[in-house]
Amino acid sequence: MSKTITIEPVTRIEGHAKITLHLDDAGKIADARFHVAEFRGFEKFCEGRPFAEMPGLTSRICGICPISHLLASAKTGDALLAVTIPPAAAKLRRLMNLAQIVQSHALSFFHLSAPDLLLGWETPAEKRNLFGLIEAEPEIARGGIRLRQFGQQVIEALGGKKIHPAWAVPGGVREGLSKEASTALAAELPERIATVQTAIGRLKRVLDEQADEVEQFGAFPSLFLGLVAPDGTWECYDGDLRLIDGSGTVLVKNIDPLQYADHFAERVEPDSYLKSPYYRAKGLVDGMYRVGPLARLNICERMGTPLADAEHREFRQRGSSTVQSSFLYHHARLIEILGGLERIGELLNDPDLQSTDLRAEAGVNRREAVGVSEAPRGTLFHHYRIGGDGKLTYVNLLIATGQNNLAMNRTVAGLARRHLDGKTITEPLLNRIEAGIRAFDPCLSCSTHALGQMPLLVQLVDAQGQVVDERRRG
């Protein structure tokens, strides 16, 4: 008898979701699907708006990664103006992007994932949270809070506020960073770097203790997409868009963002507001690709800073040609925090941050453009078409979490096959499946850009379509 087991909501991710496990008649996992029940609609209601408004509008898609949309949108605007922004503006944008990565990754690891990873999946739910972490590992918990705060302080110093700063605009940025602010922020770095190094050490113990779990956790060959500097160094703001396969072979390099639709298709899912992008040339199944920290660290040859380089070299030894276990997203995330902090330190010493040459002025010179940057969760595309009056006629947002949709489904299916016998839904099983999703750090506010929320419901449905069990949360 086929059954459907639904787990919702997935706790401790941004936004709300449900997971449906489809069993075959033998009670084995046939498929797993990650549904997003939030509808946002930005792609539609932004039509008719002036393109210059889009950084401000689209940053409001999300309160966790508004900077990602701010920068991708500003880059799209740069392309519509056909300008090259001043070098100082590029450095400032890069600084803000790195701060965003630091604070978002800190939230993901220390607040959302560390309770599972460091306290253990068998820990009762009432203890497996940040308070439990504070009790068991106060130094890590304390450091994690301050680490996220640091990233937000950099964003606030640049943009005037921590969330939704009105700062990056088509053509450049509004303001630079004072020397005093740079010095004050730089003074925080040694302690923040120590925090992430402690966390990396602590996570490595978990990786060693749970080596078998790690090796099988969402581990499958996939393609990987991300930005990288032309010389192969880790890059999150600009650079070349590159697609590699599981063996590390470059399939497509220097992808022109404007031609992204030639390479990537999006399948609209009938039961979710989250679309499923895939690489056209290999089709829906083999064209599945992953983005985000795991992808970026597989694509790049080095991080470009000493501490992160050392960690990156060790990280790459955890795979053959590429690191394939989705569990290791957590490890990659911490390495990106480390590299981000080192890069922030370099930038804070650059006198260009105090420059007043921050804007390139121009009128509309193109009617269509695509801006790409690396959000914490992966590659983000903003595609706009405008009329002669500069008002938008078409908007498409290709979101990081959506690009990981197929991989998340496959991860959940694999975990369910390993831990579910189709008869007993245990708490540790549910926790592992949720952890499988959480490894990707999905941000559902972005992924659906829609409006409203649906109520969440767990249903167990038999082959005849009858609801045999039901749980309601919230």
Next chain:
Amino acid sequence: MHEPGLMQTALPPVLVIGVGNDLRGDDAAGWIVAEQVANWNHPGVRVLRVRQLLPEHSVEIAAAATVIVVDAAVGGSDTPTLQSVSGPASEALLSHSTSPSALLALGRLHDRTPAIWTIGIPAEAFEFGASPSPRCIAGIEAAVRLLAGILPVHPPPGAAFAFTGRNH
């Protein structure tokens, strides 16, 4: 009516946190109160206006001797009072919201135990773009009078505070 011992314990720095959303009717209450306190410009009183309490605010909370969190409260009393927050946090900590009791626990994480108080402003309407309701406005004005009476602000604020609308 305020707790009689507050003045003795309200050693600087005092942190007043207004929580809410100034775009949603009565949810602006905490912000409006905090804005007024900020206008007093007293060096011993620090003011934050936040959309929601987050774990990161625990750092600033831990740096204060006394913390007063002002927020809209559905079903709140028409006469706002100071309520003490104490005891362990019992709820899970979410990334999108943190209660004052949770922040108390987070403050202890930073090896500090500030005195945390809350003021709840009666709230009943939260429409987008709307001004606060008359009942909420009365509560805001009462809360401002309450804080003017207990915070170490010298000289005291001038004319009694009367809400005259907001400029967005």
